[in-house]
Amino acid sequence: MSNNASEDFKRFFRIISFILFIIYLMFLINVLFLDEKYGRVTGVKGYNLEFFKTIKNYIKYSGTNTIMRNIFGNIVAFMPFGFFIPVLLRKTRHLIIMILLSGLMSLLVEVLQYHFAVGSFDVDDIILNTVGGFLGYLIYKICYYIYYGFKYLHIQK
DSSP states (O other), rough: OOHHHHHHHOOOOOOOOHHHHHHHHHHHIIIIIIIIGGOOOBBBOOOSSSHHHHHHHHHHHHHHHHHIIIHHHHHHHHHHHHHHHHOOOGGGHHHHHHHHHOOOOOOOHHHHHTTTTTTEHOOOOOOOHHHHHHHHHHHHHHHHHHHHHHHHHHHOO
């Protein structure tokens, strides 16, 4: 691939990534703040500040569907964040920065949910969302190394 074609592909990929990121944010806002079919309690300001309390309660007292929806749902919800942010913002392409950004974004979501009484503030959600951001970042890194590793091998042939 020529240098111009490579730059064109990168530009195209970033544009598509930006569009997908905006769609993801709109979906996330809908799920976290607007759509009541996700079992959200509205009008009540609850909170949990004890680490792993909610997670333990889900595992101990809930069925598989509740565990999947709440624990894995919180993780999966932030995986696109961990993938798209380093694609769109070069300065965020470091593990520690992405973990911090994922945690801060999750903290913002939890504070807003508490403030607007659409869900509760739960420290366990912050942990799970941050894990999701981390996993999304790992997927980004794997894709990055596959692309650039393949590109490097292609040049060598």
